[in-house]
Amino acid sequence: MTDDIREEFRVTGEQLLQQVKKLLHEGNVRSITIKDNKGVTVLMLPLTVGVIGVALAPMLAAVGAAAALLTECTISVERRTETPPSAP
Structure with missing residues (x-):
């Protein structure tokens, strides 16, 4: 069984690319959304296992x-x- 977890990080523009690359290398990320300081979505990156x-x-x-x-x-x-599946 799979569960989804959502996390948020605040970063500067200078740190953005480095943080996204780090997240991509982790492998268990389904999507990344980047929002400006007002909460408006600037970029949404849906990811699949084969990307x-x-x-x-x-x-x-x-x-x-x-x-x-x-x-x-x-x-x-x-x-x-x-x-993990629960034991009967």
Whole structure:
């Protein structure tokens, strides 16, 4: 069984790209949403298990462009976690 967990991080525009890359390498991230300091969604990145290499390049370019425009932002991360089945 899988459960979804949502986390939020506040970062500066300079830290944004580095934090998103770190999250992508963790592997259990389902989606990343970037919001400005007013809470308006600037960029939403739905991720699948098979997203690698060439598919990430346009996403990271978009994150880099968003970082150039934002001084402070919030990264909202949806993670998938495995929960062990309960014993009968």
